[in-house]
Amino acid sequence: MTRIVAARSAFPAYRYPQDELTRAVAELAGIPPAQRALVERLHANAGVSTRHTVLPLDAYGELDGRGGLGERADGAGGSGGSGATVNDRYIEEATALGERALRAALAESGLAPADLDLLIVTSVTGVAVPSLDALLIPRLGLRPDVKRLPVFGLGCVAGAAGLARMHDYLHGWPRHTAALLAVELCSLSWPRTAVTTADLVASALFGDGAAALVATGTRARAKARGPAARRPRLPRVIATRSEVYPDSGDALGWRLGPGGFRIVLTAELAEVVERRLSASVTGFLAGHGLTADDIGTWICHPGGPKVLDAAARTLKLPDAALETSRRSLAEVGNLSSVSVLHILELTVAERPPAPGSFGLLIGLGPGVSAELVLLRW
Numbered sequence: 001m002t003r004i005v006a007a008r009s010a011f012p013a014y015r016y017p018q019d020e021l022t023r024a025v026a027e028l029a030g031i032p033p034a035q036r037a038l039v040e041r042l043h044a045n046a047g048v049s050t051r052h053t054v055l056p057l058d059a060y061g062e063l064d065g066r067g068g069l070g071e072r073a074d075g076a077g078g079s080g081g082s083g084a085t086v087n088d089r090y091i092e093e094a095t096a097l098g099e100r101a102l103r104a105a106l107a108e109s110g111l112a113p114a115d116l117d118l119l120i121v122t123s124v125t126g127v128a129v130p131s132l133d134a135l136l137i138p139r140l141g142l143r144p145d146v147k148r149l150p151v152f153g154l155g156c157v158a159g160a161a162g163l164a165r166m167h168d169y170l171h172g173w174p175r176h177t178a179a180l181l182a183v184e185l186c187s188l189s190w191p192r193t194a195v196t197t198a199d200l201v202a203s204a205l206f207g208d209g210a211a212a213l214v215a216t217g218t219r220a221r222a223k224a225r226g227p228a229a230r231r232p233r234l235p236r237v238i239a240t241r242s243e244v245y246p247d248s249g250d251a252l253g254w255r256l257g258p259g260g261f262r263i264v265l266t267a268e269l270a271e272v273v274e275r276r277l278s279a280s281v282t283g284f285l286a287g288h289g290l291t292a293d294d295i296g297t298w299i300c301h302p303g304g305p306k307v308l309d310a311a312a313r314t315l316k317l318p319d320a321a322l323e324t325s326r327r328s329l330a331e332v333g334n335l336s337s338v339s340v341l342h343i344l345e346l347t348v349a350e351r352p353p354a355p356g357s358f359g360l361l362i363g364l365g366p367g368v369s370a371e372l373v374l375l376r377w
Contacts, residue, residue, distance in 0.1 A: 006213065007234060009210065010097055010211070011097075011209045020057065021053075022043040024057045025039065025204075028192050039324060049330045049331065051333040052207050055217045061193075094183045095128075101181060108232075111214060113141045114142065118166070118178035119164065119178070119179050120151060120179070121181045125186055127157050133210065146376075151165075156336045156337060156366070157367070157369050159374075164240035168240075170216070170217035174218045180213075182335075186207060201304075205303075209332055211335075235348075235353070237373060237375060239374045240368075240370070242371050244367040244368070269368065272368045277310075277362070281372060296357040296359065298317060299341060299347060301364045302339055311364075328346060
């Protein structure tokens with residue numbers, strides 16, 4: 001089993017209420033006043049009250065109007081010249097925010113950066129080569145021989161999938177210590193041209209943030225340097241399951257074109273969740289002698305109100321079961337791969353589950369795919 005010893009989130013300094021973000025998106029996208037009622041309605045129904053952005057709102061207008069990853073962030077555009085690109089800004093800000101989250105998690109765990117044997121980093125809102133994990137090695141003082149696994153393309157499911165793959169690694173290397181870092185700067189992909197309804201839905205939901213998790217194998221030597229009484233009680237990972245649902249690949253994803261990353265999102269996403277998730281969860285739990293009634297804590301990716309409603313219906317959950325997922329959505333928005341790690345942090349900080357109780361962490365993302373992680377406190 002994998003012992004989770006720390007989970008911490010980090011957010012940019014800028015935080016805005018949803019109505020301010022609505023106005024900013026409408027202005028950036030050039031939505032005429034006569035059509036702004038649609039934007040306002042989509043944003044009002046997103047279940048989001050506030051979100052963080054990596055830049056102050058007035059700075060987004062200075063990004064190139066086409067929003068391309070290769071366009072200069074000073075508004076000059078073009079492939080020549082010396083200005084920073086939008087993607088350059090992503091690398092700079094994602095590295096800094098990721099460093100904050102990972103430092104906080106290491107401090108909570110009582111471990112030193114040099115104790116890490118594996119670093120998994122996931123992000124889908126920008127591209128970095130060398131990858132963010134390599135950039136973090138000198139900044140954090142990680143060992144130069146630390147194993148690295150950068151993950152790109154899993155989208156919102158990547159936080160859960162990263163935890164699952166960390167568990168696989170620590171099962172094979174039970175004396176090792178590993179960290180998972182998720183960083184997403186969704187606001188850098190706000191739509192500016194040829195705006196679709198899917199773009200507007202995404203602009204209503206997604207926020208910026210990072211989260212880091214530190215875990216050890218069952219035979220890892222005790223290295224923690226801080227008093228254990230001050231650390232929250234975190235769960236162990238018991239088992240995991242991955243599943244990709246057939247014929248649903250067009251329901252959710254990114255496409256990359258001259259305008260940068262653009263969301264692929266259809267109403268089918270919630271329908272896929274309602275049709276498929278129950279069988280996945282039931283079969284997974286049955287393999288471990290459990291049913292949904294044995295799960296005391298549910299940590300579900302907050303894809304949006306409709307996705308959470310679909311998950312609750314298909315799993316026949318009481319209203320309170322996904323309360324923390326809904327609150328995370330309301331307070332910081334959908335953080336893509338970061339969300340489930342943030343919800344785990346909220347869960348243990350506010351209402352720690354009873355010792356011995358089970359939890360299920362559910363990641364949902366492009367594919368459409370689900371990642372299930374069985375936890376026990």
